Amino acid sequence: MANNDAKFIQQGMMMLNTLVTSFSRCKHTVYYPTAGTRLSCGNALPSRSFFKSLEFSKNCDAGVVIAPDELLRGATEILEENTCNLGSSPDAVHVCADKLACTRMLKQHNLPVPRTVINCVTEGVWVVKPRFGCGSEGINRINVTGMQKIPKDAVATEYIKGEHISVSLVASNSSILPLTINRQIIRHNRGSITYHGNQTPFEVENKREILDIASTAIRILGCRGYAGVDIINSDQPCVVDINPRATASIVPVSQVLTREIAELILQAKNDILPSKIDTMGSAEMILPG
Numbered sequence: 001m002a003n004n005d006a007k008f009i010q011q012g013m014m015m016l017n018t019l020v021t022s023f024s025r026c027k028h029t030v031y032y033p034t035a036g037t038r039l040s041c042g043n044a045l046p047s048r049s050f051f052k053s054l055e056f057s058k059n060c061d062a063g064v065v066i067a068p069d070e071l072l073r074g075a076t077e078i079l080e081e082n083t084c085n086l087g088s089s090p091d092a093v094h095v096c097a098d099k100l101a102c103t104r105m106l107k108q109h110n111l112p113v114p115r116t117v118i119n120c121v122t123e124g125v126w127v128v129k130p131r132f133g134c135g136s137e138g139i140n141r142i143n144v145t146g147m148q149k150i151p152k153d154a155v156a157t158e159y160i161k162g163e164h165i166s167v168s169l170v171a172s173n174s175s176i177l178p179l180t181i182n183r184q185i186i187r188h189n190r191g192s193i194t195y196h197g198n199q200t201p202f203e204v205e206n207k208r209e210i211l212d213i214a215s216t217a218i219r220i221l222g223c224r225g226y227a228g229v230d231i232i233n234s235d236q237p238c239v240v241d242i243n244p245r246a247t248a249s250i251v252p253v254s255q256v257l258t259r260e261i262a263e264l265i266l267q268a269k270n271d272i273l274p275s276k277i278d279t280m281g282s283a284e285m286i287l288p289g
Helices: 006-025 050-059 069-082 090-097 099-108 207-221 250-256 261-269
Strands: 031-034 043-046 124-130 140-144 154-158 163-171 176-189 192-200 225-233 238-243 283-286
Touching: 006 250, 006 261, 031 050, 050 069, 069 090, 090 099, 090 207, 099 154, 099 207, 099 238, 140 192, 163 207, 163 261, 176 207, 176 250, 176 261, 192 250, 207 225, 207 238, 225 261, 250 261, 250 283
Parallel strands: 031 043
Antiparallel strands: 124 140, 124 154, 163 176, 163 225, 176 192, 192 283, 225 238
């Protein structure tokens, strides 16, 4: 986990606590790097350098990285050099982090994605966001009457009205297990679009279609372990982002599963995922601000 943004640090600590707690409940010895914060379980590895702390992974049987997209590939490469990686490969991480490349790959396989452009946009309503990055940082909706340039490090996607949802999944080499559909709490403020949490599970009328789209996207991109697919559920559901890693959704999702999330991640690595998973109750995570 590495980022200087307070909001990302908060979300990262929540994800870290969820995973450390789950692996500990499964009777595994767990180590985690930290610059100061101590969790109620697991073994802290004090370190001021995130990448240096990853070297300890050579003493472990397996590991999983929690990090923003811009650091995830490098961190995953280090982890794979030292031990068994329970998450997606560096190559899968790299493609998913590039919103343009990711969208183009999904489109090539006939998955529904919004029209996506770079450099400039024409008349219409567009969502402009960083080409590389995670979360909902720097995402804005703009109304264009003629032609307008966008920053060189950004992409623009057509604005689609609909329900903001995500699908949480666990993927192995031969199978994909959908866990939950989640409602994303999205706020619009003077053109800015920000993420403030999620509620799970969330019922949709086209559940089978949504799960099929999400599973196919994960299969195309080669994600492994815990992953998420962000979708705008409109007349035609559209995939808007792929997260090849643990996201904040893992916090409430793990609370409603009837199995430990750590157990499922390990089963994915060993390619012995169950065919289905049940949930019990509901949970939500609301970010302050």
